[in-house]
Amino acid sequence: MAMATTIPDTKKDFVSLFKSAPNNTKPLPMRPISYLHGEPRIIWEEEEVTQMIFKENLQYAVIGKFSYGMPEIRELRSIIPKQCEMKGECNIRLLGNRHVLKRAANMEDYVNLLSKPAFYLTHRQWSYLMRTLKWDPMFDPEEETTTTIAWISFPSLPPNFFVKEELFSLAVAVGKPLQVDMASKNQTRPSCARVKVEVDLLGEFPKRINIVVRKL
Structure with a gap:
């Protein structure tokens, strides 16, 4: 460059990229329902969505996508931290038939996971391809992230x-x-x-x- x-x-x-985390202890208010063309809708402020992300520990969240089968989720909770060489805690939950949601605990693991486009995870003599994708509130499993x-x-x-x-x-x-x-x-x-x-x-x-x- x-x-x-x-x-x-x-x-x-x-x-704004380096501001401190929002106050997680502050409760989010109930939002009123409005109607547009007869359909109910609820509007949240961007700051409130950011607060939700921190409350749910999603600020370092990464998606793992398996295209050709994957181990059971309880096995992935042991395999992923070890074979992806994660240094901190990681909460791993099933997000769909082919996706898992990994909540990393620190920026270093988040960056390392996303820096490598794919990992080959070995389990019981089988190798499973896991692609890593950035999670965001609008993540759609049917669409490829850019x-x-x-x-x-x-x-x-x-x-x-x-x-x-x-x-x-x-x-x-x-x-x-x-x-x-x-x-x-x-x-x-x-x-x-x-x-x-x-x-x-x-x-x-x-x-x-x-x-x-x-x-x-």
């Missing part, structure tokens, strides 16, 4: 911008920043910085991000 010299106005709010994890590079970026928060500020122009690579973190490759981001493949991606240093 080429670099130039002015800061762009991004449509995404960088600060969200994925990818590395983006910033060649020729001045080394003073290798601070994690500054790299994330740049990466948010492309997607949701998740992780800085070890070479960037350890300052062993000053010629190029890399950031792992969550992106929508149907989105438009800039080839250039402008940077400016403003004098006071």
